[in-house]
Amino acid sequence: METLQPKPSFSESDLETILVSKEQIDQRIKSLASEISTQFADEDLTVVCVLSGALVFTADLIRKLNVPTRLDCIRADSYGNATESSSPPRIASALKTDIAGKNVLVVDDILDTGNTLSAIVDHLEEAKPASLKTCVLLDKKERRQVDIQADFSGFDIPNAFVVGYGLDFAEHYRHLPCIGSLWPEFQILR
Numbered sequence: 001m002e003t004l005q006p007k008p009s010f011s012e013s014d015l016e017t018i019l020v021s022k023e024q025i026d027q028r029i030k031s032l033a034s035e036i037s038t039q040f041a042d043e044d045l046t047v048v049c050v051l052s053g054a055l056v057f058t059a060d061l062i063r064k065l066n067v068p069t070r071l072d073c074i075r076a077d078s079y080g081n082a083t084e085s086s087s088p089p090r091i092a093s094a095l096k097t098d099i100a101g102k103n104v105l106v107v108d109d110i111l112d113t114g115n116t117l118s119a120i121v122d123h124l125e126e127a128k129p130a131s132l133k134t135c136v137l138l139d140k141k142e143r144r145q146v147d148i149q150a151d152f153s154g155f156d157i158p159n160a161f162v163v164g165y166g167l168d169f170a171e172h173y174r175h176l177p178c179i180g181s182l183w184p185e186f187q188i189l190r
């Protein structure tokens with residue numbers, strides 16, 4: 001007999017736990033933007049958004065910055081449609097702008113094993129920026145495999161696969177305003 005699978009609604013009701021609320025995100029982004037603006041006061045900043053996960057975070061963050069800001073994007077392929085990384089990340093699309101001699105802030109959604117951010121940092125260092133800092137919204141410290149720390153970090157979270165606010169499961173849930181973990185029955189590729 002066929003067993004009936006519950007259908008995901010791709011909304012907040014598919015979340016078992018909300019780890020970070022919309023209000024917490026809004027508040028933390030304000031304080032991060034203020035820290036970053038203070039650090040780069042009177043300087044130009046090139047923000048490099050790591051697609052696609054950091055898109056929502058970057059869009060909110062840059063609108064709170066008080067410094068002249070350029071925006072570029074980079075893409076690193078790591079997880080595909082699964083919840084675990086398999087092979088080392090590959091830089092899948094390069095920058096459009098020349099960052100030589102520029103102050104660069106790489107913005108990513110989550111620092112997990114550290115493989116992705118460290119590959120991106122190594123790649124960008126080759127372009128000889130004047131300075132290179134990193135900013136992540138979430139940090140899963142206990143999963144780290146590479147010795148890397150973000151210069152600016154929003155929230156430490158436990159070891160759970162999370163979605164929402166730019167983070168996806170098979171490209172779903174990026175639009176959710178909060179961050180949480182899915183009920184196990186919805187962590188199945190359909």
Ligand code: XMP
Nearest residue numbers: 053110111112113114115116161162167168
């Ligand atoms: P690493 O392990 O290289 O991972 O630090 C960084 C990238 O992996 C993705 N990632 C996640 N995506 N929920 C997601 O939707 C998660 O819990 C998660 N953990 C890692 C993400 O793209 C990040 O940039």
